Amino acid sequence: MAGSALRRLMAEYKQLTLNPPEGIIAGPINEENFFEWEALITGPEGTCFEGGVFPAKLVFPPDYPLSPPKMQFTCEMFHPNIYSDGRVCISILHAPGDDPMGYESSAERWSPVQSVEKILLSVVSMLAEPNDESGANVDAAKMWRENRIEFNKIAEKIVRRTLGIPT
Amino acid sequence: MPVVPLERLPLPSLRVYSFVSVVALSACTYYAAQIIKEPNWNYPGDFDKNDDNFENRNGTDSDGRTVSQFVSDIFTVMTREPVCVWTMINMAFCWFILLGRAVQKLVFGDLRVSEQQQLRDKFWNFVFYKFIFVFGIINVQYIDEVLLWCSWFSLLGFLHLLSQLSKDRFEYLSFSPRTPFWSHVKLMALLAAIFALSGFMFVVSIFVGFFGGLNTFFFMFYEVLLLAIRTLHVIIRYAFHLYDVRNETTPPTATDDNRTLDKRGPVSYYVELTFDLTALIIDLIHHLHMLLWSNIFLSMASLVICMQLRFLFHEIQRKYKKHRNYLWVRNHLEQNYPMATKAELQENSDNCAICWENMDAARKLPCGHLFHNTCLLSWLEQDTSCPTCRMTLNIQNPSVANMEPPELQTDPQENTRRPFNHFFHFDGSRYVSWLPSFSVEVSHVQAIRQNHMATNSQLDAMARQVQTLFPHIPLSTIIEDLRVTRSVELTVENVLDGRLIAPPMFRDLDIDWTPDRNTFTLNSEPEPSARNWDEYNTENVETEDTAALGSRFSKSSTEREKILHKRKEHMIKQARKRYIEKQKAAAVVAKSELQS
Ligand SMILES: [Zn+2]
Ligand SMILES: [Zn+2]
Numbered sequence: 001m002a003g004s005a006l007r008r009l010m011a012e013y014k015q016l017t018l019n020p021p022e023g024i025i026a027g028p029i030n031e032e033n034f035f036e037w038e039a040l041i042t043g044p045e046g047t048c049f050e051g052g053v054f055p056a057k058l059v060f061p062p063d064y065p066l067s068p069p070k071m072q073f074t075c076e077m078f079h080p081n082i083y084s085d086g087r088v089c090i091s092i093l094h095a096p097g098d099d100p101m102g103y104e105s106s107a108e109r110w111s112p113v114q115s116v117e118k119i120l121l122s123v124v125s126m127l128a129e130p131n132d133e134s135g136a137n138v139d140a141a142k143m144w145r146e147n148r149i150e151f152n153k154i155a156e157k158i159v160r161r162t163l164g165i166p167t
Numbered sequence: 168m169p170v171v172p173l174e175r176l177p178l179p180s181l182r183v184y185s186f187v188s189v190v191a192l193s194a195c196t197y198y199a200a201q202i203i204k205e206p207n208w209n210y211p212g213d214f215d216k217n218d219d220n221f222e223n224r225n226g227t228d229s230d231g232r233t234v235s236q237f238v239s240d241i242f243t244v245m246t247r248e249p250v251c252v253w254t255m256i257n258m259a260f261c262w263f264i265l266l267g268r269a270v271q272k273l274v275f276g277d278l279r280v281s282e283q284q285q286l287r288d289k290f291w292n293f294v295f296y297k298f299i300f301v302f303g304i305i306n307v308q309y310i311d312e313v314l315l316w317c318s319w320f321s322l323l324g325f326l327h328l329l330s331q332l333s334k335d336r337f338e339y340l341s342f343s344p345r346t347p348f349w350s351h352v353k354l355m356a357l358l359a360a361i362f363a364l365s366g367f368m369f370v371v372s373i374f375v376g377f378f379g380g381l382n383t384f385f386f387m388f389y390e391v392l393l394l395a396i397r398t399l400h401v402i403i404r405y406a407f408h409l410y411d412v413r414n415e416t417t418p419p420t421a422t423d424d425n426r427t428l429d430k431r432g433p434v435s436y437y438v439e440l441t442f443d444l445t446a447l448i449i450d451l452i453h454h455l456h457m458l459l460w461s462n463i464f465l466s467m468a469s470l471v472i473c474m475q476l477r478f479l480f481h482e483i484q485r486k487y488k489k490h491r492n493y494l495w496v497r498n499h500l501e502q503n504y505p506m507a508t509k510a511e512l513q514e515n516s517d518n519c520a521i522c523w524e525n526m527d528a529a530r531k532l533p534c535g536h537l538f539h540n541t542c543l544l545s546w547l548e549q550d551t552s553c554p555t556c557r558m559t560l561n562i563q564n565p566s567v568a569n570m571e572p573p574e575l576q577t578d579p580q581e582n583t584r585r586p587f588n589h590f591f592h593f594d595g596s597r598y599v600s601w602l603p604s605f606s607v608e609v610s611h612v613q614a615i616r617q618n619h620m621a622t623n624s625q626l627d628a629m630a631r632q633v634q635t636l637f638p639h640i641p642l643s644t645i646i647e648d649l650r651v652t653r654s655v656e657l658t659v660e661n662v663l664d665g666r667l668i669a670p671p672m673f674r675d676l677d678i679d680w681t682p683d684r685n686t687f688t689l690n691s692e693p694e695p696s697a698r699n700w701d702e703y704n705t706e707n708v709e710t711e712d713t714a715a716l717g718s719r720f721s722k723s724s725t726e727r728e729k730i731l732h733k734r735k736e737h738m739i740k741q742a743r744k745r746y747i748e749k750q751k752a753a754a755v756v757a758k759s760e761l762q763s
Contacts, residue, residue, distance in 0.1 A: 003411035004522055006344060011523045017720045017731075025738055027731040031724040035342045040735050042742060051746040053739050062338070065521060066546055085646065096550040111554040112521040112546055163743040 005064040009034055012116050024120050026058070035060040038074075039120055043159060044128040048152040052159030056088070056123075058116065068093045068110035071119065075162050078154045080130040080141035089136035092122045181268065188254075188261040195251040199244040203237075256314065260321070267325060274353045275336055282335050289331050293324045296471075303468025304461040305386075323368065323390050330361050330394060334401045341408050345724040351409065358402050365395040382460055389453035393446060400442040407435050432541050436493070444486055451479045489548075496547050500530065500540070507531040520555055521546060534558040629655050633662070 009028075016026050023042030028034050037058040043049030055074045061067040071093060073086035081089050091108035132141045143151045160166070245251035271278065278286070297320045307313050333354055340346045340354070368391045376384020454476045458469060507515075507529040519526050521542035529537040536555045538546075552559050630645040632655050648658045721727045 003341065003408055006342070006412075008523050010344060013727075014720045017727075023738075025731070025734050027727070029728070029731075031345055031728055032343050033339070034344055038735075040738055042738070051742060051749070053742045062342075063545075066549065096552070111550075111552075111557070112542075113554045159746070163739065163746055165743065165746065 005060065005062060006034055008065055009060060016117055021117060021121060024117075024124070026116055026120060035062070035064070037069075037116070039071075039116075041120060041123060041127070044124050047128045048155035049127045049159060052155075052162045054127075054162055056086070058119075065112040065114070067095055068114070069116070069119070071123070076158055078140050078151075078158060079127065079137060080132045080144050081126055081134050081136050082140075083136045087136075088123060088126075089134050090122055090126050090131075092119055181264065185261050185265060188258050191254045192258045195245060195248075195254045196241060199241040199248070199251065202244045203240050259318075263321060263325065267329075270329065270357070271332075274357045275332065278332075279339065282332060282339075285335055286328060286332060289328055290324070293320075293327060296475075297324070299468050299471050300386075300457065303466065303471075304457050306461075319371075319387065323394065326361050326364055326368075326394055327397075329357065330398045330401065333358050333361070334397075337401060337405050337408070351405075355402070355405060358398055358405070362395060362398045362402065365391050365398065368394070382456075385456060386453075389449055389456070392449055393453075396442060396446050396449070400446070403438055403442070404435075407438075440486070440490060444483065447479055447483050447486065451476065451483065454479065493544075493548055497544055500544060500547065504530050504532055506540075507537050511537070532558070532560065629658075633658050 013027050016024075023044075024039065026037055026039035028036060029038045030036075037060070039056045039058055041054045041056060043052040043054065054077065057072050057074050058069045059072075060069040071088045073082060073088065075086075077086055083089065092110060092114055094109050096109045096111070130141070130144055132144055135141060140151070143154075245255060275282075297316075301307055301313065301316050301320075305312075305316070307316065336354060340350060369388070372384055372387035372391055375387060454472050458472050458476065461469065461472075511531065512526060512529060515526075515529075515537050517537075518524055519529070519539045519542055520536070521538055524539075526537060526539060528540065530540045530543055531537050532543075532553050534553050534556050536553050538554070546554055547560070551561075629649050633645045633649070645658060648661055649655075719730070721730060
């Protein structure tokens with residue numbers, strides 16, 4: 001399995017390097033393990049996460065692209081769709097079989113046609129528009145709904161931390 | 168949970184252990200030499216006590232007794248003395264460990280954390296089951312028998328562990344595009360050696376079975392067979408992989424003929440299936456034999472064996488169902504979806520959307536999308552829709568669906584997860600009075616990962632504890648380490664010893680982390696406008712070398728790593744600069760507004 005997965009990952013890496021989407025960098029940190037990548041995602045403009053550069057780790061299964069990778073932010077995040085340990089909860093990362101939240105239609109789920117680039121772009125739009133129905137981080141979802149000003153302040157703090165600016 | 172943290176037991180280092188073993192053996196030899204000197208041996212010689220080296224085997228000492236005779240005398244004395252016997256066994260064990268260490272250093276180098284974990288689990292699992300076998304099933308009465316079984320199982324366990332380690336390492340190597348040729352050669356040589364040794368052990372088991380009876384032979388034979396099959400399986404998978412990787416470097420025109428040997432092709436599918444099933448069935452027969460032979464249905468041992476039997480049975484059942492599903496999907500595919508015609512292939516210039524490779528032959532779905540046959544098959548095995556447009560295909564396996572409707576609906580991974588967590592409380596005194604009681608949690612890596620999701624809050628709390636001491640290390644790194652160590656003290660030790668370092672990005676930037684960064688308190692927070700943004704001077708971001716970095720995909724993997732690292736650094740610097748400049752501008756605007 002790993003052979004074909006490796007070839008596909010190499011192709012994706014090449015594409016992401018040659019035609020990188022705006023504000024996104026991704027690739028294996030250490031090519032000794034090509035199945036573990038680090039991605040940097042720039043916070044989308046005009047949102048509370050604007051300007052921040054958020055590092056995340058992507059771990060691919062040996063049967064990629066039949067199964068989706070796992071994605072986890074390695075910086076601190078405060079977002080309705082991100083667990084407190086950084087794991088990202090978006091439908092594109094869920095295999096068609098499992099549906100932990102029970103609200104996703106299978107059309108949004110993982111399929112081998114998806115790619116790292118599409119995942120990262122979905123994450124960018126998730127940062128811009130949280131889906132407050134998913135309960136990955138209940139506190140964040142509640143604050144997003146009820147106290148947007150405070151939420152923005154926390155996001156601002158996180159942005160500064162990722163840039164190495166004292167808060 | 169009364170889990171014994173095995174890695175935290177105060178085991179002596181290998182060097183100390185070998186030293187102590189050698190000293191103990193020397194002491195025993197000395198003791199034996201003294202015994203020989205005594206009158207009842209009738210050899211009142213005055214030769215040196217440590218004169219047992221084999222160099223002058225043919226030389227004679229002052230009494231006319233040859234050195235070899237002397238050595239055999241010493242050996243006779245030592246085998247009569249229980250303490251000496253144990254010392255010799257200990258020495259043999261020590262040699263064994265040293266040999267294992269040598270092989271590890273030679274072939275594997277440093278073990279990765281997950282390999283160590285896996286090895287430890289396998290080791291204790293093996294020890295546990297063999298203990299049950301020797302004292303619960305065979306019910307040996309004599310110390311010689313125990314010794315014989317122990318030495319047999321040590322050798323067997325050693326080879327099993329090596330085989331397992333090779334498998335793990337092979338899987339890891341297949342994750343990398345730049346594995347040096349020599350690591351493949353070394354690993355293959357080791358696998359071949361294990362396979363050859365299993366042949367040797369087969370001969371031994373025939374020999375022993377000749378004296379010990381048919382049952383003994385079979386009990387030995389199952390294990391040897393399992394070892395041989397598992398090793399051969401890894402060898403064949405390895406060969407396939409190497410073949411696959413070699414194809415990558417050959418020009419694309421050659422690949423279509425070789426596609427039959429692709430990892431997803433039917434050949435490798437059937438090889439995998441045959442090996443997996445054979446190993447499982449042999450294991451099942453082995454356990455059934457043990458259960459029937461032992462005749463102790465209401466004991467701890469039979470309970471353990473029944474648990475294992477249940478697990479094996481479920482595994483076989485699962486494999487069988489999966490295979491039926493595979494056959495069904497394959498037939499459905501062949502009957503309902505035709506291969507794309509040459510014209511259709513030419514019209515569709517895209518690559519296969521699953522593997523991103525060129526298509527020379529493809530199967531066409533009713534929605535008009537084309538995929539490689541093998542790619543499509545492996546996807547449809549787990550989902551019944553077109554990968555591209557999500558059109559639901561009418562694939563439903565009626566025979567399987569009628570048999571076990573709920574089984575099919577559960578996630579296939581769910582099934583594998585369940586049986587992988589064994590928890591044993593082990594009351595040794597039930598078997599032999601002097602044995603200790605302990606509890607072992609044998610959980611496989613996969614299960615461990617699942618567990619972590621549940622204990623995340625605990626880990627978080629621990630990680631925060633560590634982070635108050637080392638604020639420069641990001642929380643995620645600490646959590647990662649805590650997953651392995653499961654103890655705050657050990658992680659702190661790791662940090663102090665430099666084993667745990669902040670990832671490069673965090674290190675380079677030297678971020679000023681505040682210890683209470685996890686509590687989002689907003690009191691006494693200076694407003695951005697009130698800050699003096701001028702004190703943050705934006706360092707000059709070199710733009711010229713990034714022009715060279717961009718839009719290039721190097722062929723060398725180290726260069727790729729370097730470029731990626733530089734690109735990331737550059738991106739963060741740029742973002743930082745942009746942010747500070749924006750804040751400065753905002754501060755200026757705010758000031759002018761205040762003045763007006
Ligand atoms: Zn394909
Ligand atoms: Zn389609």
